[in-house]
Amino acid sequence: MKIIERIVQFIKYKNLSMRAFDISIGVGNGYTSKQAKTNASVGSDVLEKIIDVYRDLSPLWLMTGEGPMTIDPDKSSDEPPLEYGNSIDDIIENKIKRIVEDQFKEFSDKLDNFPTLEQIRQEIQNNLKKN
Secondary structure (H helix, E strand, O other): OOHHHHHHHHHHHOOOOHHHHHHHHOOOOOHHHHHHHHOOOOOHHHHHHHHHHOOOEOHHHHHHOOOOOEOOOOOOOOOOOOOOOOOHHHHHHHHHHHHHHHHHHHHHHHHHOOOOHHHHHHHHHHHHHHO
């Protein structure tokens, strides 16, 4: 699903007209409708406006389709808030960093369970003795 399709989905969720949405983010009349009809890309400046105006819209969901569509911007949590950044480039960069960190942690966890050379040697010797 493209970003414009997620924007249209969010507009429907908020029960807004495309015109009302365009006005709320300060773009020309018909911008969102035209982008949706042609399945066109949305400029980063427009994405930044959307994220600024609609604080309950998850930037992660908007950009990637991952996670919930909406977030509670006032919700406090024991975990530190995710740093989305101030621009689309920052959001993407931070998302990539989180993915790499998650993959590294997963790899590291698997390495912790990987047998040592000594354990492998012992296993081979035990199997040889059984045969």
